[in-house]
Amino acid sequence: MFIDTAKIKIKAGDGGDGAVSFHREKYVAAGGPDGGDGGRGGSILFQVDDNLSTLADFRYKRKYTAQRGENGRGNRCFGKSAPDLTIFVPRGTLVKDAETGRLLADMSGDEPQVIAKGGKGGWGNSHFATPTRQVPRFAKPGTPGEELEVQLELKLLADVGLVGFPNVGKSSLISVVSEAKPNIANYHFTTLTPVLGVVTMPQGKSFVMADIPGLIEGAWEGVGLGHQFLRHVERCRLLIHVVDVSGSEGRDPKEDFAVINRELRRFNAELADRPMLVAGNKCDLATEEQIQDFRAFVEGQGYAFFPIMAPIREGVDPLMNKVLEELSKLPPIRRYEAEAPVLQPVEELKRGQVDIQEQDGVYFVKAPWLLKIMNSVNFDDTESLQYFQRVLIETGVIDALREAGCQEGDTVDLYDLEFDFVE
Incomplete structure (x- = not known):
């Protein structure tokens, strides 16, 4: 699974x-x-x-x-x-x-x-x-x-992502260009998990391709398997939109193309601007008029169109060559930067239990709930230090020190942080 x-x-x-x-x-x-x-x-x-x-x-x-x-x-x-x-x-x-x-x-x-x-x-x-x-x-x-x-x-880390309706030939395409062995059958949702394959080109170069399953209308809201696997498209540098140009299942290829693009855009607006090639599959079942009509529709929107018959690899090589050419122009696979901690507003902090013990004039403070706040504070930064001072006041730590007998100039030990108590 x-x-x-x-x-x-x-x-x-x-x-x-x-x-x-x-x-x-x-x-x-x-x-x-x-x-x-x-x-x-x-x-x-x-x-x-x-x-x-x-x-x-x-x-x-x-x-x-x-x-x-x-x-x-x-x-x-x-x-x-x-x-x-x-x-x-x-x-x-x-x-x-x-x-x-x-x-x-x-x-x-x-x-x-x-x-x-x-x-x-x-x-x-x-x-x-x-x-x-x-x-x-x-x-x-x-x-x-x-x-x-x-x-x-x-x-998943993949250079190229295959998107499209179920049973349009995505698994067939990845199986003939790589060593991947996806399940292939003539029914919907044959592929239930993303499949990765390494495509090796004659030029000695290679790239990773991913078959993203389960995209249907409403995928961005969780319909079908789309919501579960759409996240894997986000890292892909280039998309190949596979469409059944023959309409063999009674659907309109133009509508299929529009629906999938709409789902990608709704899931993540950035995907609408991701470079995309269009592969018109099942050309053996389509008329020349259907193929040319769909070509005009796709190219009219600025996309390159490649008619293919994936199972017999007809027209696949020009598509792969174009993929390699496009990838050479694109930046590397996206990596996400870790986010800095956000300081919680002081007024939203709740007072927690504070345990204070005095030993030879040193006041040791134990407040486990305060550790998470301390880990997010940069004590070398003046504003962060002022924020932490407000936290000690608003959450009752300063009041607890006073009640324990701490006076001006006494040493306070808050885990690894030591400071002189100032009234």
């Missing part, structure tokens, strides 16, 4: 906790704190695997959790960082935040992409020793790893 969408939950590993320890050794007086830091939690990476062609594996496993970093130990022994967890997906998979729809990564290249970062290890008590605090009996816990639900969406 071809599965091209999936929704999974991912959880990066938490950082290990720092250790509270004091050096104890004969003949060494007042050895001092020697607690080591915790290890980093494992991140979750996505990597392309060309042996995969669908997202079917994610039907059976929907939750992925990376390991937690080890805790620190005495004698300044740092905890071991956890290994990263790699999730393999087919080439062309888009990874989106299921909650916001924000694009996190386009898995079209070979380089792995970090989608959820592991938590940082907490500091051991050796970090907190000062001339006035010589015996710190506290350490910093590790920060939680990022956790989110992601939507996976496969958009």
